[in-house]
Amino acid sequence: MENTQVDTKIAPYQxxxxxxxxxxxQIEHFRQILENWRAQLRAEVDRTVHHMQDEAANFPDPNDRATQEEEFTLELRTRDRERKLIKKIDESLVDLDKGDYGFCESCGTEIGIRRLEARPTATLCIDCKTLDEIREKNRI
Structure with a gap:
C-alpha cells in the first residue's frame, strides 16, 4: 500500500x-506538494540510517538480537516502499516539466485536481484506474 501522507501545511488548491x-x-501548487513530500521521505531515510547505525548492537542474548534484527527488517521494508515512492514522485516532477502531469497516461483525459490532491503521483484518471484494478483482480 502506498503511503500518501503529504505535508498538510500546503492548503488544497482552490x-x-x-x-x-x-x-x-496549479503546476506550481503540485510541484510544491511533490517536492515537500520527497524531502519528508528523504529525511525519513536519513533518520533510519542514523538510527540503525546508533542502535546497532551485538547483543549476547539471541532473543535481544532477534528482536533488533526484526525491528531493522521492518524499518528497511518501509524505507524500500518509500524509495519506490520517491521514484514515483521524481517521475511526476519530470511529467510536470514536460507538461504531461495531470493527464491520464492511458486515455489522455484530465485526471482532476481533487484526485491529484489525494494522490499526487496518480498517472491514470479514475475510470482507467478502475478498469486497471478490475483487470488485475481478474488475473488473480
Whole structure:
C-alpha cells in the first residue's frame, strides 16, 4: 500500500471558475506538494540510517538480537516502499516539466485536481484506474 501522507501545511488548491486545467498556478501548487513530500521521505531515510547505525548492537542474548534484527527488517521494508515512492514522485516532477502531469497516461483525459490532491503521483484518471484494478483482480 502506498503511503500518501503529504505535508498538510500546503492548503488544497482552490479552483477558480473557468480557469485552464494545469495552468501555472496549479503546476506550481503540485510541484510544491511533490517536492515537500520527497524531502519528508528523504529525511525519513536519513533518520533510519542514523538510527540503525546508533542502535546497532551485538547483543549476547539471541532473543535481544532477534528482536533488533526484526525491528531493522521492518524499518528497511518501509524505507524500500518509500524509495519506490520517491521514484514515483521524481517521475511526476519530470511529467510536470514536460507538461504531461495531470493527464491520464492511458486515455489522455484530465485526471482532476481533487484526485491529484489525494494522490499526487496518480498517472491514470479514475475510470482507467478502475478498469486497471478490475483487470488485475481478474488475473488473480
Amino acid at each position: 479552483e477558480k471558475a473557468g480557469e485552464e486545467y494545469m495552468n501555472d498556478a
